[in-house]
Amino acid sequence: MTPAWYPEIGMSFLKQILVALVTVVVAGGLWISFFPGAPEVLSRWGIDWASASVPERTRQEQAGGGFGQQNAIVVSAEIGSSTINDRLSAIGTGRALSTVSVTPFAAGRLNEILVQSGSRVEAGDIIATLDSDTEEIAVDRAQISLEDANSRLERVQALRTSNTVTAVQLNEAQLAVNNARLQLRDAELTLSRRSIVAPISGIVGILPVSAGNYVTAQTEIATIDDRSRIVIDFWAPERFAGMISVGQTVTASSVARPGQSYEGVVSAVDNRIDSQSRTLRIQASIENEDDTLRAGMSFQTQMQFPGDTYPSVDPLAIQWGTDGAFVWLVQNGVARRAPVTIIQRNTESVLVSADFGDANAVVTEGIHSVREGAEVRVVSGPGGAQPQAAISPTDS
Known part of the structure; x- marks a missing residue:
């Protein structure tokens, strides 16, 4: 004999299923209508009919990056340029041009x-x-x-x-x-x-x-230094190996005589890189006509090179994806994604290798609402000043 409460349990379970289905349908409709990337996701799943059912205005709002607005509001920063590997600075030790230990x-x-x-x-x-x-x-x-x-x-x-x-x-x-x-x-x-x-x-x-004193052929009688010129030995990182040649100008300043600098030239370049320190030995010669410099002094040497120039962007503009780092460019009011290779990180900028074309600004804030090819509205330009339209009015 079947209990009388079995039909009531079946009806309650059916109602729960219907409520769950209605909830899922409503949530899906809201997701399709307001989630910015919903049409692309549905297209990848092969559900083109759902993407087609989204009103054109809604798709425009999604491309604009928000609900009820046409364009994404972003803050941009100007793309600059910086040069690296353009200067070599190294500590070197000076010695006399010639030094002889005299023995009988x-x-x-x-x-x-x-x-x-x-x-x-x-x-x-x-x-x-x-x-x-x-x-x-x-x-x-x-x-x-x-x-x-x-x-x-x-x-x-x-x-x-x-x-x-x-x-x-x-x-x-x-x-x-x-x-x-x-x-x-x-x-x-x-x-x-x-x-x-x-x-x-x-x-x-x-x-x-x-x-x-009784001396032999091995006894040192005196040492003689020819310090009419001082030769400075210093070591350069291996990345400068192909840039340094004999005759190049060197500026040296003595640590013991701050504020004074001396001009000299590269007199010798070693023929191999040291395998332990990964550096190249360089010798520079500076004049010492007034005999103020001595062998054994330490010198701060500097050399100038053409260097390598790279685009410089704000660190906030660097984003990461599955294919590596990228930035959002602002070009004629339209956002464009550009992959980058990071060359050097500095305190206030990042040097990258990339093809930016004629774009002169990158998005630094509001990146979450930016989409490829979508129009954007910049509220803070490269100079950092905000347009009047973007500033909240103040009651007088």
């Missing part, structure tokens, strides 16, 4: 030092001497031997005219003279090397030895 040719006791620290010397000047008594004796002995050989040669030549001596004896006498002359030159060279001379012109540094 032979060992001995240091007799005399003829220069002081800070003295300017010319190439060939004697700066110190070693004991040379033995070498002086050797020179005198070689001179006596040469005189004796010359006298013997003269006698042999005189006897040769009377055929008293043979040609072989004459040749031996001549050979003895030549050997004696070479022995004299050797003794004089050994004696000259007891004097320590400056190999270059420059300034003498602090002397590490004093007269009376």
Whole structure:
């Protein structure tokens, strides 16, 4: 036997289904009528009849980006341009044009030092001497031997005219003279090397030895710096490798002398990139005529290059989609989507690589209501000033 309340349950369930269907239909109609992208979504689903049933005015309102208005209201910003990789700034270390550590040719006791620290010397000047008594004796002995050989040669030549001596004896006498002359030159060279001379012109540094010290061929007597020009060693990032060449202008300022800058030129460029730091070694030369700069100083070096110019947009204009970054352009009052590649982010701008055509502004606010090809109304132009029509009136 069937209970009497079964028909009542069936009727209640049917009413609930009808109410749910009506709710779904009404919600769908509202979504089709007022959601901005509804016609496109229905078209992709193959439901063209629903899109066709939307009134033309409603579709225009959707394209305008809002309910009851024709065009989307947006704020725009001007598209600028910025140049990057146009300047190289690096810290470098200066050194003298030439630096020589002077050592003697032979060992001995240091007799005399003829220069002081800070003295300017010319190439060939004697700066110190070693004991040379033995070498002086050797020179005198070689001179006596040469005189004796010359006298013997003269006698042999005189006897040769009377055929008293043979040609072989004459040749031996001549050979003895030549050997004696070479022995004299050797003794004089050994004696000259007891004097320590400056190999270059420059300034003498602090002397590490004093007269009376015994020195060897490895002992440093003095250091001489030719600082008529200062050579600065600095390292440039590898992206500048193809832009730097010998002869380019360099501006250098000493950290120890702020406010003063010096003009120089690139004197040498290394032939390879350092694999650890990914930098290229550069040498620049600057004049030091007044001798105010010293080796070992640190310098801030700068070089100018043409650089690379890219469009610059407001950071708020950058949007992201499934295919990457893009911006909304405002061109003749119509919105156009343009994909971009971000090159560099700055505090107040973003440098991008993109084809903007003749568009000169991008949308920064009101982006949610912008659609491709839809007309937009800009209420804040590139200069940031709002038109009077867009400003709310103030009661007087």
